Amino acid sequence: MTVPAALHVPPTEAPPTALATEGLGVYYGDWLAVDDITLQVPRHHITAFIGPSGCGKSTLLRCFNRMNDLIAGARVVGRVTYGDVDLYDDRIDPVQVRRRIGMVFQRPNPFPKSVYDNVAYGLRVHAMTEDLDDRVEDALRRAALWDDVKGALKKSALALSGGQQQRLCIARTIAVEPDIVLMDEPCSALDPIATGRIEDLMQELRRDYTILIVTHNMQQAARASDYAAFLTTEVDGDGDRRRGKLVEFAATNELFTHPQDPRTENYITGRFG
Amino acid sequence: MSVETPTRPAAAPLPTYDATDLVGARLSAPRRYKNRVATACVWASVILALAPLALVIVLVVKNGLDAMGVEFFTGNIPSTRSAATGMGPAIVGTLIVTAAATVMAVPLGVLAAIYLSEYGRDGKVAATVRFLAGVMTGVPSIVMGLFVYTIWVLNFGQSAFAGALALACLMLPVVIRSGEEMLRLVPDDLRNASLALGTRKSRMIRTVVVPSALPGLTSGSLLAVARAAGETAPLLFTIGAIQTFNPNLFAGTNTVLPIQIYNGALSPFEGAHTRAWGAALALIAIVLVFTFAARLVTARLSTDRHR
Known part of the structure; x- marks a missing residue:
């Protein structure tokens, strides 16, 4: 029996790619920490990198804004492309890359300056100082922090709570109008309420930004992401050193409901071992 | 049907803890x-x-x-037998010599510290500079004076500037070492936060690292200034001796408070002793004022004054 053509579900068009890697590997010295990662990160979605500790999630994330360049001995092989630009081309200036591809860190790291100066910092660096007050306010509003701090813009950012500090760091990152926001376990230092607010915020932000988030919290990945990549560690063939490998990359609900690889299934069902 | 009110269980007797072991006296x-x-x-x-x-x-x-009195600040230094209290030339000398030494040593030292902490790190050049700064710290101050004597005084004669050179050589390693320590205390989180926003390293250092370390940099520099202001040995043969005012940094011999303390204390005359005590008080006061002023300026410039 033939299925009427009309019943064919049209193949969902893959969303345009924001970032892609091809055979990406990262060496620390002569140790290959992550190996042979090939994936496409879709635009305007939230992509989560999950996996056990030490599987290279953060290392992978730092390839996208070339933060690995700052680590002595780190070396990237393979290709990372942003649109159709090779981010590791010799002509690429990593400083400019980091303006387009912002980053939020694991521990909230506001500058020991006022709330206002924290958000204005990047704007001043990039000479985006016309309507500085408006830009600062806008960034703080988008980071859902404006109502908390509007009366205390001149107060030290260090007086804020951990969750507020992390939202301030997000405001600081999006103030310079990046295209992509990388988040390296942004909630691991926060309590569940603050975590919830950051996750809500991510949903707001994905309309304007492509978000990549590293997390080892699977519930968070399931709740908050559209796509998920599962990485794991593999023992090196000739030694006891471990290296990170990409196991599976799929839409999040696919990955969580129909994992294609037994290792993924073991991990998400808690039988990892 | 009446609703049965839940009855509380009979109150259990409160446990009586033996707290005697919690009492320090026990x-x-x-x-x-x-x-x-x-x-x-x-x-x-x-x-x-x-x-x-x-x-x-x-x-x-x-x-x-x-x-103390007006004459102490305005009068020339009298001959050693005199009971007059003038000490003005030495106050002026101390101020200009220390100021000149600070202007030379602190910027250079802080820049060197920035190089060591932010650029050189663990490289060979940095290790060499660090080692040499360590050696320089250990050089006796009189040797520093001799050094300046041979390379400067023999060519250009004694002056406040020659003394300042000797003091600057003494201050430099102190500023470098303490400065590097202070810069290293700035957490890498802050450096990364700045760089991840697309900031150039030089700007990151100017806008994040140095402001965060500023109080520490000031403390280290002040220690060096205080140490230099009290030095006698390296000045003995670099600035010469004078009893009248010489506000010219570059020409003519000069004098400073520590030298006057030394001279006065060695003299057998009562008036000279009094002047030496006065000079000591003035020296302590000057260092105190420097310290206080620097703290005030640092507090003003400090990035976290809103806290």
Whole structure:
């Protein structure tokens, strides 16, 4: 029996790619920490990198804004492309890359300056100082922090709570109008309420930004992401050193409901071992 | 049908905790004894450490006040037999020599510290510079004076500037080493936060690292300034001797308070002793004012003054 053509579900068009890697590997010295990662990160979605500790999630994330360049001995092989630009081309200036591809860190790291100066910092660096007050306010509003701090813009950012500090760091990152926001376990230092607010915020932000988030919290990945990549560690063939490998990359609900690889299934069902 | 009110279970008797072991007085005798001895030792150390400081301040103020007056600040330094109290030339000399040395040593030292902490890191050049700064710290101050004597004074003669050069050589390693320590205390999180926003390294250092380390940099520099202001040996043969005002940094011999303290104290005459005490008081006051002013400026510039 033939299925009427009309019943064919049209193949969902893959969303345009924001970032892609091809055979990406990262060496620390002569140790290959992550190996042979090939994936496409879709635009305007939230992509989560999950996996056990030490599987290279953060290392992978730092390839996208070339933060690995700052680590002595780190070396990237393979290709990372942003649109159709090779981010590791010799002509690429990593400083400019980091303006387009912002980053939020694991521990909230506001500058020991006022709330206002924290958000204005990047704007001043990039000479985006016309309507500085408006830009600062806008960034703080988008980071859902404006109502908390509007009366205390001149107060030290260090007086804020951990969750507020992390939202301030997000405001600081999006103030310079990046295209992509990388988040390296942004909630691991926060309590569940603050975590919830950051996750809500991510949903707001994905309309304007492509978000990549590293997390080892699977519930968070399931709740908050559209796509998920599962990485794991593999023992090196000739030694006891471990290296990170990409196991599976799929839409999040696919990955969580129909994992294609037994290792993924073991991990998400808690039988990892 | 009446609703049965839930009855509270009969109150259990409150447990009576034996809290006697929580009371410090119940410590066993040996521990109590040790505790008292340790406390006594700590207090004795504090008093022992503070006593010289207190004595110095009390003595200097008590004896130095005799010399104080308008003449102390405005008068030329009299001959050693005189009872006059003039010390003005030495105050001016100390101010210009120390200021000139600070202007030379602090910027250079801080820049070197920035190089070591932010650029050189663990490289060979940095290790060499660090080693040489360490050696330089250990050079006796009189040797530093001799060094300046041979390369500067023999060519250009004695002057306040020659003295300042010698003091700057003394200050430089102190500023470098303490500066590097302070810069290294700035957490890498802050550096990364700045770089991840697309900031150039030089700008990151200017806008994040240095402001965060500023109070520490100031403290280190002040230590160096205070040390230099009190130096006698390297100035003995670099700035010469003079009893009248010479506000010119580059020409003519000069004099400073430590040299006057030295001269006055060695003299057998009462008036000279009084002047020496006065000079000591003035020197302490100058260092104190420097310290206070620098703290004030740092607090103003400090990035986290809103806290």
